[in-house]
Amino acid sequence: xxxxxxxxxxxxxxxxxxxxxxxxxxxxxxxxxxxxxxxxxxxxxxxxxxxxxxxxxxxxxxxxxxxxxxxxxxxxxxxxxxxxxxxxxxxxxxxxxxxxxxxxxxxxxxxxxxxxxxxxxxxxxxxxxxxxxxxxxxxxxxxxxxxxxxxxxxxxxxxxxxxxxxxxxxxxxxxxxxxxxxxxxxxxxxxxxxxxxxxxxxxxxxxxxxxxxxxxxxxxxxxxxxxxxxxxxxxxxxxxxxxxxxxxxxxxxxxxxxxxxxxxxxxxxxxxxxxxxxxxxxxxxxxxxxxxxxxxxxxxxxxxxxxxxxxxxxxxxxxx
Amino acid sequence: xxxxxxxxxxxxxxxxxxxxxxxxxxxxxxxxxxxxxxxxxxxxxxxxxxxxxxxxxxxxxxxxxxxxxxxxxxxxxxxxxxxxxxxxxxxxxxxxxxxxxxxxxxxxxxxxxxxxxxxxxxxxxxxxxxxxxxxxxxxxxxxxxxxxxxxxxxxxxxxxxxxxxxxxxxxxxxxxxxxxxxxxxxxxxxxxxxxxxxxxxxxxxxxxxxxxxxxxxxxxxxxxxxxxxxxxxxxxxxxxxxxxxxxxxxxxxxxxxxxxxxxxxxxxxxxxxxxxxxxxxxxxxxxxxxxxxxxxxxxxxxxxxxxxxxxxxxxxxxxxxxxxxx
Ligand SMILES: Nc1ncnc2c1ncn2[C@@H]1O[C@H](COP(=O)(O)OP(=O)(O)O)[C@@H](O)[C@H]1O
Ligand SMILES: Nc1ncnc2c1ncn2[C@@H]1O[C@H](COP(=O)(O)OP(=O)(O)O)[C@@H](O)[C@H]1O
Ligand SMILES: [Mg+2]
Ligand SMILES: [Mg+2]
Numbered sequence: 001x002x003x004x005x006x007x008x009x010x011x012x013x014x015x016x017x018x019x020x021x022x023x024x025x026x027x028x029x030x031x032x033x034x035x036x037x038x039x040x041x042x043x044x045x046x047x048x049x050x051x052x053x054x055x056x057x058x059x060x061x062x063x064x065x066x067x068x069x070x071x072x073x074x075x076x077x078x079x080x081x082x083x084x085x086x087x088x089x090x091x092x093x094x095x096x097x098x099x100x101x102x103x104x105x106x107x108x109x110x111x112x113x114x115x116x117x118x119x120x121x122x123x124x125x126x127x128x129x130x131x132x133x134x135x136x137x138x139x140x141x142x143x144x145x146x147x148x149x150x151x152x153x154x155x156x157x158x159x160x161x162x163x164x165x166x167x168x169x170x171x172x173x174x175x176x177x178x179x180x181x182x183x184x185x186x187x188x189x190x191x192x193x194x195x196x197x198x199x200x201x202x203x204x205x206x207x208x209x210x211x212x213x214x215x216x217x218x219x220x221x222x223x224x225x226x227x228x229x230x231x232x233x234x235x236x237x238x239x240x241x242x243x244x245x246x247x248x249x250x251x252x253x254x255x256x257x258x259x260x261x262x263x264x265x266x267x268x269x270x271x272x273x274x275x276x277x278x279x280x281x282x283x284x285x286x287x288x289x290x291x292x293x294x295x296x297x298x299x300x301x302x303x304x305x306x307x308x309x310x311x312x313x314x315x316x317x318x319x320x
Numbered sequence: 321x322x323x324x325x326x327x328x329x330x331x332x333x334x335x336x337x338x339x340x341x342x343x344x345x346x347x348x349x350x351x352x353x354x355x356x357x358x359x360x361x362x363x364x365x366x367x368x369x370x371x372x373x374x375x376x377x378x379x380x381x382x383x384x385x386x387x388x389x390x391x392x393x394x395x396x397x398x399x400x401x402x403x404x405x406x407x408x409x410x411x412x413x414x415x416x417x418x419x420x421x422x423x424x425x426x427x428x429x430x431x432x433x434x435x436x437x438x439x440x441x442x443x444x445x446x447x448x449x450x451x452x453x454x455x456x457x458x459x460x461x462x463x464x465x466x467x468x469x470x471x472x473x474x475x476x477x478x479x480x481x482x483x484x485x486x487x488x489x490x491x492x493x494x495x496x497x498x499x500x501x502x503x504x505x506x507x508x509x510x511x512x513x514x515x516x517x518x519x520x521x522x523x524x525x526x527x528x529x530x531x532x533x534x535x536x537x538x539x540x541x542x543x544x545x546x547x548x549x550x551x552x553x554x555x556x557x558x559x560x561x562x563x564x565x566x567x568x569x570x571x572x573x574x575x576x577x578x579x580x581x582x583x584x585x586x587x588x589x590x591x592x593x594x595x596x597x598x599x600x601x602x603x604x605x606x607x608x609x610x611x612x613x614x615x616x617x618x619x620x621x622x623x624x625x626x627x628x629x630x631x632x633x634x635x636x637x638x639x640x641x642x643x644x645x646x
Contacts, residue, residue, distance in 0.1 A: 045506035047476065153596060154364075183363035183533060188579035188592030195589075210506060217581030217590070240583070254511040256536030257583055260563040263539055266518075267511045 004072075007172060007204050008034040008057065013066035015049070015056050022279040026052040028228040029066070031304075034221075036171075039198065039205040041219030041236065043212060043251070047277070049228040050208045054174040057206065058090050059083055070172070088118060091170040095177035097161025098149050107152075108145040111135065111163045118168060134163040138193065155186035162190075166197065174206045179214060191218060212255050216240055221310070224248050227277050227285040230304060234311040244307060244319040247286045284315070292317050322353030325495060325527050326375065331388035333370050333379065333551075342600040344370045346551040347388075354494070355525040359538035359559075361576075362548035365597055368531045371548075372497050374398070375529075376415055377405045392495070410440070414493035416485055416501045423484055424472040430483050431468025434458070437490040457486040460516050462509055481505060485513055492524055499531045514541055535580060539563055547573055550598055550608035557633035570637045571613050607638065615639050 015027040026049045034040045042050050055061050057068055059078050067076045075086055094100045101110050111131050121127040135142055138159040149157050158178060165173055175194070179187040195218065197203055209215050215222055216236055223233040224247065232245040243249045253267045270289045275281070283298035284290070290297065296316050304312040307319035333345040345367040352358050360368050373379050375390055377397045390397045392408060400408070409415075417423055425433060431454050438453045439445075455465035461482035463475075472480060481504055488496060498517065502510040518541065520526050530542060538545050539559065546556040547570070555562065555570040562573070575593035595612040598604055604611055610620040619638050627636045 045508065155596065184535075184579040185363060185575060185593040186596070188581075188590035189594070191581070192590055192592060212507070213581040213583045216583055217587065237586075250508055254507040255583055256507075256510075256514075256534060256540045258535035258539045258563070258577070258580060259584065260539060260560060262536070263559060263563075265540060266515060269512055269515055270508050 005035045006033045007036045007071060008206070009067075009069040009072075010057060011067045011069070013053070013056060013068065014064045015052050015061065016064045019278060024278045025228045025280055026277065027056060027063075028280075029301075030225075030228075030230055031066075032223055032230070032233060034172075034204055034206060036204055037198070037202050038220040039207050039218055041215035041222040042206060042208045042225060043210060043215050043222060044225035046210060047227075048225045049277075050210075050225060051176050053225070054092065054176050054206060054208050058092060058174055059086065060092070084118075087114070088168045089170050090172045090174070091165040091168065093158075093161050093165045093173060093175045093178045095180050096154075097157055097164070101149065101160075101164075103148065103150055106146045106148060107140070107160055108135075110149065110160055111167060114164060114167045120168070130167070134167055137166065137197075138163045139189075153186075154182050155190065158182065158190055159193075162194070162197075166201070169201070171202070172204045172206075174208070176208045177210070178207075180209060180211060187214070194218070212252065224251065227275060227280065229285050229302075230312075230314060231286065231302075232311075232313050233304070238308070238311050242308075242311070244311070244313045245286075245315050246290050246292055246318065250289075322355060324351065325354045325356075325393065326350070326352040327389075327391040328371070328375075329389040329391070331371065331374060331390060332386065333367070333374060334385045335370075335380075335383050336385065337383060340601050343603055344551050344600050345374070348548075348551070348553055350546060350553070350556075352495075352527055352529065355521065355527055356544070357521060357528045357530065357542045359542035359545045360529060360531045360548060361533060361535060361538055361545060363533060363597060365600065366548040367551040367600075368548055369499055370551075372415065372499050372529065372531060375495075375497060376409055376413060411491075412493060413495045413497065414488040414491045415497040415499065416488045417499055424480055426472050429469050429471055430458075430475070434468070434483070434487050434490055437487050441491055453490070457490055458483075460489075460512070461486045462512055482509065482513070485516070489516060489520055492520075493526060495527045495529070496520070497529045497531070500533070501530075502537070503532070503534075510537075517541070535576065547576070550603060551600060552608060552636065553627075553634065554609065554636045555634060561631075561633040567633065568635060568640050570609075570635050570640065571615050572609050575612075607636075609637075 011031050013027055013030045017024040017026055030053060044050055056063050059075055063076055067074055108131050111134050112127055115121060115127055115130060140156060140159045149160060179190050198205060207218055219236045222236050222239045224231050226247050232248045243252050250268060250270050275285055275288050283300060284302045287293045287297045294317060302314040302316060304314045307313050313319040328348055328350040331345055331348045335342045335344055348371060362368055374386060377400060386398055434454045434457055435450050438450045454468055458465045458468055463479055463482055485501055502513050517528060521528055532538060542559055544558050545562045546553045549572050555573050561567055578591035581587060581590060593612055598608060606622045607620045607625050610616045617638060625636050625638045627634050628640060
C-alpha cells in the first residue's frame with residue numbers, strides 16, 4: 001500500500017448475490033493492484049464475474065466483503081456524495097453504450113450529461129465548447145451532434161461512450177468489453193484510439209474482455225478469472241509465453257489463430273461440466289473440467305502463489 | 321474435383337423498404353462441392369446472411385427481389401415450390417442462425433425439441449435410441465444431459481445457442497449453413513462446437529458454409545474462403561491462397577489482417593481500415609471499396625473492376641490487375 005505507483009488496490013473482494021437457489025458467488029476473494037498509467041486486462045468466459053468485478057471496483061454495486069482502495073483511500077463503502085465525487089476520477093465504458101444511456105437524448109446531450117451532473121461549467125458556451133472538443137477527440141463528426149444514438153452504427157456509438165467517459169477527465173477507466181460487438185476494422189480504430197488516450201491523458205485502464213488477442217494487445221498485466229476466482233495473473237508477455245494454470249492453457253489453446261499453420265489443428269478440448277456459481281463446492285472451481293484434477297484440488301481452496309516475479313498461479317499441481 | 325452440391329450464379333438481392341432500394345448482394349458467384357467447407361467472411365452488412373437466406377429460399381417474399389440462380393443438387397431453389405423447399409430445408413440443408421433466441425420454441429423442453437428432430441431423421445429407431453442421442457448431443461455442446469427436461473427460458477444466451485447447434489446437428493444434413501454460430505460463445509466452447517462440426521463433416525461428408533468475421537476460425541476450419549464487401553465477393557480462393565501474405569490481395573483483405581491484434585507476434589499498433597462500409601442504398605460508383613482504399617486510383621472511382629481469377633484465386637481490384645500486367 002506504500003507503493004505510490006499503485007492507483008487501485010483490491011483486497012479479498014467478494015460479491016455474492018442472493019438467488020432463489022442460494023448464494024451466487026459472482027466474485028469470490030479477488031485481490032490485485034493496478035499501477036498508474038498501466039492496463040490490467042481481465043479475461044474469462046461469460047458469467048465468470050468480470051462485469052460484477054468491474055462494477056464493484058468502481059463502487060457501483062457494494063462489495064459483500066473485502067476492500068477497494070483508490071489512491072490509498074478505502075472507497076469500498078462510500079456515501080452517495082463520496083460516490084458522486086469519485087466519479088470524477090473513475091469512469092466506465094460499456095460494451096454497448098446504448099444500453100446505459102437514455103435513448104431519447106441526442107449525442108451532444110449524452111456527452112454533456114456527466115458535465116451537467118457534476119456542474120463543471122457555469123456557462124452554456126463553455127459546456128458546448130467542451131462537448132465539441134470531446135467529439136473531435138474521439139473522431140465523431142460534429143454533424144452528429146443532434147443525432148440520436150440508435151441512428152448511428154456500433155463504432156460511432158462506442159465513440160460516444162468513450163467521449164462521455166472522458167468528459168470529466170478521469171484517471172481510471174473500467175472498460176467492459178468496449179470492442180466486443182464491433183467489426184474488426186472498427187475494433188482496431190477504437191483500440192488504437194484508446195491506447196493513444198492512455199498515453200496522452202495518462203489513463204489507467206481495467207480492460208475487461210473475453211477476446212484474448214485483444215487483451216494481449218492492450219494489457220500490461222493480465223488476470224484470468226474462472227467462476228469468480230483468479231486462477232492466474234502475470235505480465236502480458238509472460239502469461240502468453242508461460243501459461244501455467246490448466247484453465248489458462250486451455251483458453252490460450254482454444255484461440256483460433258488466423259495463420260495457415262493452424263489449419264486443421266484441434267485444440268485440446270475441455271470436457272466435463274461447468275461448476276455452478278451458486279453455493280459452489282469447496283476447492284478449485286475448475287476441478288470438474290480440469291484434465292489434471294487430483295483429490296487435493298477438491299479439498300482445499302487454491303491460493304495464489306508467486307511462481308516467478310509477478311506471475312501468480314492458483315493451482316496445487318502446476319507451477320511448483 | 322468433387323461432386324458439385326451448390327452453385328450460386330450471378331446472384332443479386334435487393335431489399336425495398338419505403339421506396340428505398342438496398343443492394344444487399346451484387347452479382348455473387350459461388351461453388352461448393354459435397355463435403356467441402358467454405359468460409360464467408362465480411363463485416364456487418366456485407367450481405368452474408370442475405371446470401372445464406374437465399375440458399376434456403378427464406379428471403380422476405382415481398383421486400384426482397386432476386387436475380388440469378390442458386391442450384392442445390394441441380395435444383396434452382398429460387399424457383400422451387402414451397403413444398404420442394406420444405407423437403408430441402410427439413411432433410412438436406414440445416415441452418416444455424418445468428419440469433420438463437422427467436423428459433424427455440426418456449427413451450428417445449430429442450431430435450432423434446434432436439435428429440436423431435438432426431439426422430440424425424442431416424443424414423444426406424446426406438447425411443448431409447450432417441451433419448452440416448454439427445455443426451456449425447458447435449459453433452460457434445462457442453463450442456464449436462466439432465467437439463468433436457470428444462471425449458472428454453474432457463475438457459476443463458478450462450479446455452480440457447482448451443483442447443484440450436486445441437487438441433488441442427490441432429491439433422492445430419494448434406495449442407496450445414498452456420499451463420500456466425502459461435503460469435504456469442506466463449507473460446508473453449510467455440511472450440512467444442514467447431515470440433516463437432518468437423519467430425520460431422522468428416523463422418524457424414526456434410527458440406528459446411530461457415531459465415532463468420534473471425535479469420536482465425538476460417539484458417540482453422542475452412543477449405544476455401546470468400547470475402548464479401550458491400551454485397552460482392554471481392555476476393556476468394558483456397559485457404560492457402562488467402563492466408564499467404566506473399567500472394568497479391570485485395571486492399572480490403574490486407575486491411576482486415578492488419579486490424580487483428582496478433583497473438584503470435586508483438587504488434588505495437590494496429591493498422592485499421594479507416595471509415596465505414598457504404599450504405600447499400602447508396603453505393604459508390606466504381607469500386608465499392610474506393611472511398612476507404614489507401615491505394616485508390618482515378619479509375620477506381622468510375623469503373624467497377626472485373627474479377628480476375630488466377631488458379632481459382634479471385635480478386636476484384638484494378639490495382640491487382642495492373643500488377644499482373646506489369
Ligand atoms: N444482479 C445480479 N443478480 C444475480 N446474479 C447476478 C447479478 N449480476 C450478475 N449475476 C451473476 O453473477 C455471475 C457473474 O456475472 P457477470 O459479472 O455479468 O459475468 P461476466 O461479465 O464475466 O459475463 C453470473 O453467474 C451472473 O448470472
Ligand atoms: N429484411 C431486410 N430488409 C431490408 N434490408 C435488409 C434486410 N435484411 C438485411 N438488409 C440489409 O442488407 C444488407 C446486408 O445485410 P446482411 O445480409 O444481414 O449482412 P451481414 O449478414 O453480412 O451482416 C444490410 O445493409 C442490411 O441492412
Ligand atoms: Mg460482462
Ligand atoms: Mg449476418
